[in-house]
Amino acid sequence: MTRGEREALSQRICNFYIDSSNNSVKTTVNYFKKQNIPQTTIYNILRKYRQHGTTKYLPKSGRPYKISDKQLDGLVKSVNNRCGLSQRKLGRRFGVHHSTISRTLRKRTSVVIRKRRKAPKMNSEDQESRARKNCGKMYRKLLRGCDYHHNGNYLFWPDLASAHYSNLVKERLHKKNVPFVACQDNPPNVPQARPIETVWALLERKLYENNWEAKNLDALARRIKQKAKELDQ
Numbered sequence: 121m122t123r124g125e126r127e128a129l130s131q132r133i134c135n136f137y138i139d140s141s142n143n144s145v146k147t148t149v150n151y152f153k154k155q156n157i158p159q160t161t162i163y164n165i166l167r168k169y170r171q172h173g174t175t176k177y178l179p180k181s182g183r184p185y186k187i188s189d190k191q192l193d194g195l196v197k198s199v200n201n202r203c204g205l206s207q208r209k210l211g212r213r214f215g216v217h218h219s220t221i222s223r224t225l226r227k228r229t230s231v232v233i234r235k236r237r238k239a240p241k242m243n244s245e246d247q248e249s250r251a252r253k254n255c256g257k258m259y260r261k262l263l264r265g266c267d268y269h270h271n272g273n274y275l276f277w278p279d280l281a282s283a284h285y286s287n288l289v290k291e292r293l294h295k296k297n298v299p300f301v302a303c304q305d306n307p308p309n310v311p312q313a314r315p316i317e318t319v320w321a322l323l324e325r326k327l328y329e330n331n332w333e334a335k336n337l338d339a340l341a342r343r344i345k346q347k348a349k350e351l352d353q
Contacts, residue, residue, distance in 0.1 A: 127175065130169075133148060133152060134166075136148055137166060145163075149163065185224075185228075187216060191214060195214065195221070200331065201331070201333065202328065207221045252307075253307075254305050254306060254307035275299050276293065276298050276300035277301045277306075278300065278301070285303045323344070323348060326351070327344060327347050
């Protein structure tokens with residue numbers, strides 16, 4: 121019997137109990153026993169109705185929380201806007217298993233823990249050859265006569281994320297006349313050739329230090345400008 125069928129049966133039994141049997145349990149049980157409904161089921165439904173006044177499923181207590189609301193606030197402040205945190209260390213800090221940390225954040229908050237991953241090494245000879253070839257091509261193109269970054273000339277150099285080369289993005293770049301590096305000419309996994317990635321990492325670290333949180337977009341913009349100036353000092 122499905123949950124919907126059980127709820128419908130419970131409603132039928134309670135309606136008969138109220139309207140037709142003059143609140144007689146015995147009469148109700150005898151009536152539905154003739155319909156091949158187990159006696160225990162009828163008694164359980166009537167007992168629940170008489171105790172709680174409803175036939176619907178009631179919420180159960182479930183597993184008690186191992187992390188209190190106050191501890192949860194501290195946990196959120198510890199992990200919000202930060203990446204690379206160890207859930208095992210957080211578990212030792214709060215005296216719970218690391219799976220409890222993961223489950224608590226997933227079910228009781230909107231915070232997502234992102235694991236820091238190292239860039240893969242270029243073990244493949246083909247990949248290394250492609251990186252050297254395309255890096256040389258890129259820098260020759262950028263440094264030839266210093267054509268770019270002067271008088272409004274520029275070249276957009278995305279990484280190899282598939283989203284950056286989607287049809288929608290490429291159509292937008294072509295529409296705005298933005299020159300960009302073609303996917304086949306873009307060197308793979310060469311962080312040394314993209315020093316801007318280091319700048320973004322340093323800026324992000326400064327931006328969210330001491331668990332700072334942005335209240336609105338204007339506050340975030342001011343914070344970015346302030347911390348960007350500190351990078352030059």
